[in-house]
Each structure stands twice: as structure tokens, then as C-alpha cells.
Amino acid sequence: MKRLIIISLVLASILSMSLSIKAKELGEKEFVTVSTKEQINIDLRYSGDRIYFFGTVPEKGADVVVKLISSATEHTKLTQKGKVGLFWMGTKQYEISNIPFMYKIHSSGKLNSILTTTLAKELGIGYEILKGNMELKLVKGEAPEERDIVFDGFVKMKEKDNLYRIAEQRIKITQERVFQHYFTFPQKAKEGTYKIISYVIKGGKLLAMSNDTVVIQKVGMEGWLTRMARNYGLAYGIMAVIVAVSAGLLVGLIFKGGGH
């Protein structure tokens, strides 16, 4: 009961503060979601962030599935390790594309009991859908392509960085109407736009959906250094050397000759 009051208060205050509210009506059903933040700034002290999402389900007994997906997609090279003699080293190299940089699913129940295969495919929910969409090209090493091994390894890598996650029954719906949950944006979540799409589903049918957006950007010194390092390599390199020499000489002065 106490939790419900807190949730209701938070929800009411957020609504009254006129934070971004995005709603979309599908038929007669109105579905509203709100978030505690729309922007994450990466600065010197950044080590990841957490954003809470709240919503009201338009129909009792319905389930909620929320998908977080980055606008940025991966276009990268992956190495598959194999044993060469005694050592483990890269034996195959793949180029993968058309797969999101960050992908998370939260749901109020078991996904296979909420979604039909067709609806899951239509909404892009589940790793199998991502695997099917992923474009894979073997660029080095001998055939065959090992799609399952590459995808599973890729997901394992992403899950380790908390960039991919499927958390079933993570969303709690109180009194069959109000729900809340949070997404963690890990430190490795890079700059860009992230869409959070909430779906209300009942009896295998989509009743309503709502969109939220979160933008991540590097600010201050971190933003400046990143852009310098990425876009102006020569200037950044010269700056790094000048700063290093100056710092070294300064430290040498402080410690009378330096420690080395």
C-alpha cells in the first residue's frame, strides 16, 4: 500500500511538472508514459545512469512490454577465436551490421505467454528477431559462417557491458493499472538517441503503444576531448605531447628532478 502511494505521488508530481508526455492512441485506448529524464550528460564523473519510467495501463489484465533500442546500429568487425597450436587466437573475422548498439526488453510477464511469434516479429522483440535481421559477412578465415556462434558471442559481450538485456517479469503492474520500472544506461552507452517503446498487450493483441526518447551526449571536457581525438588527430597529438612535457617538467620542479 505504502509503495502504491509513493508510486502514485511520484507519478502525479511528474505529470504535474509537465515532463515530456508522449501518448499514442490506438483505437479507443489511451496510453500514457513518462520518464524522469530525457537527457543524459556524460561528464568527468559519469559512470552510467538510471532512468525511471511510469505509465498507466488502459485496460485491466493487460501486460506491458517495453523495448529500449538505440538509433545507432553496429557496423563492426568481430573476431572468432580458435585454437592454433597451444594458443587461442583469432581464426575468423566477420563484419556485422544492421543490429542495434543497445537493446533491452522489460516485460510484466513471460514473453512467450504475452506475445505470439507474429507479434514479436512485428514489434521486433526478442533476440531471435535480432539474429534474423543481423547482416553477417565472413571477411577472413575459412567458410562456413557460424551465425549462431557469432550472434551468441556478440550478445554475451553486450550483456557483459549491460548493453543488451531481456528481463522478463521485471515490470510490476500495481492494481492492474499503474506500472513503473527503470532502465540502466551503462557507462559504455555511447552518445546518441535511444528510443523507449512501451507496448500494452492483451490476449496476444497490441492494445496501445507509447514512445519516449533519451539522448546521451558527452559534455564539457569529455565531449571536447572526444571530438578532438576523433576528428583532429594531429592537433590532439601535439596537444597531448605539450601537456605531457609541461606536466612532466612541472612535476620535476615540485619534486626537484622528478622521480625518474
Added chain:
Amino acid sequence: MFNIFLPVANMSVNLFLILGIGGLVGFLSGLFGVGGGFLLTPLMMMIGIPPAVAAASDSCQIVAAGSSGALAHKRMGNVDMKMGITILLGGIVGGTIGVQAVKYLRELGNFEFAIKAVYVLMLGLVGGIMFLESLRTLRKSREGESSTEFSSTKFSQLFTRLPFQVHFKRAGIQTSILFPFFIGSSVGFLAALMGVGGGFIMVPTMIYIIGMPTVVAIGTDLFQIVFTTANVTLMQAMVNHTVDIELALILLCGSTIGAQFGARATKRLRGEQIRILLALIVLTIMIKLLVDLLITPGNLIGLSKVGGGH
């Protein structure tokens, strides 16, 4: 808590952990009189810094750490400019090739393997030799023998017969310019690949093989290290975009403080005890890296191009 976001490594690290690693390596370098770059890169790799960023930022840190020492040695007249410039030219050639090799290996997907394999070899060799030499010295000192002095070696005699003979005034020797150039290139290449200054190879080479006096060897080495690693830093920033200046500066702070304590601790330990301790540390890191190459990885799939900023 006390986390700091590194913009090029693109990750958050504990400030005190990095200061601690810098401090530990600085302490060891103060204690043992070595640069410590060869320990810093593998330690950073162990805490999750991408190998390419660890190596490039370590080079940047060495520029800082070496500059004050180089200036001090120059003032004391311990730098043979001619020798330094020859080694430096070699270092620039080797470093430039090394940076391209890093780029090629990263694209090939085997950079992590290559850097770890080179480290296993180098640390194994350095640690092993140091351990055996220290044990021998300990045994001799117990038996009351004095250690043998190095004089003119077969190598240094051989180089006097090669073409392009030059007299190096400060070092007080005459030798072929080809040899210091070749050594400079090799160490420059390693500096790019491993993020090391190369003092642990260069100084013994200059003393035992080229035949230079110890103080001049150390001064000349520091002089060329600053320029070689500055070139590597510049190249890494331009080609691989992997220099994290924040990381380099934090490491510098830690290593400078650590080095002060290390230098003081030297007075309380005997030379061979210190060297055995360093050898054990070096061998432990070597074993950890070797195990990484031998055991089945937790994930057979990895990014081909590791490093931030992309």
C-alpha cells in the same frame, strides 16, 4: 564513488585504482631505477582498459615522466647528443612502422594476441635473466666474492669493424652508426606496440654491447625516450586515435608520488634483494598473460578493433 570517465578509453574507472597502479609502478621504478612502462601497460589491460588505449596512453605518460629526468641529465652533461640523435632517428623510423603495425594488427583482429604474446616473451626474458642474475649475485655475496665488472665486449669490438664509424665524444667511444640506429628502430617499434619507453632494453644494450659509461647511457636513453615516445604518442593520436590524455595524466600523478617513496625504500634494501623482488613481479605478470593465451576464453567472439573513440 570516485569514478572518473575516460573520454578516449570510453569507460569509467576508479580514480584511486588508476592512481594506485601509477603509484605502484612509480614506486617500483623509483626502487629499481627502471622506467616501469613495461609493467604499466599490462596492469592497465588487466583492469579492462583496451590494449591499444593502454599502450598509447602509457607512451604519453612516459613523455611526461621522462622529460624532467632528461632535462636534469642534459644539465649535468650526461647526454651524448650524437648518440642520442642517432638512436632517436632509429626510434622515429621504428615507432612509425610500429604504429602502422598496430593499425594492421587491430584490423586483423589479433592485436590483443600479438601484444600479449610479445609481453610474455619480453617479461619472461627480462624477469628470468634478472631472477637468475640476482640469485647468482646473492650467492656470491654470501660467499664473499666481488661481482665482475663488464669491460669491452666482443660485440663492441665487432661494431668497430663495421662501416660508417663515428666518434661519440661524451660516451668516449668509436663505433659504427648502424648499430645504435638499429637498436633505436627496434626499441621504437616496441614502444609503439607495447607502450614502453624501452629503457630496460636500451640501457643494458648501451652499457654492455655498445660499451658506454653507465651514467651517460642512462642520460642519453632518457633524452631519446622523450622524443621517441613523443613521436609514438603523436602517431597513435593521428592513426589510431587511442591516446587518452586524462588517463596519462592520472598515471603520471600516481607514478611521480610512488617514485618518491620507491627511491626512499631503495636505501633500506640491498640491490640483489630489490632485483629479485622486481623479477618476481615481472614473472607473475608474465604468467597471468600467458595463462590468458592458453586457457579457453569465456567468449570466443570479440571485437576486432578494440579501443575507444569510434
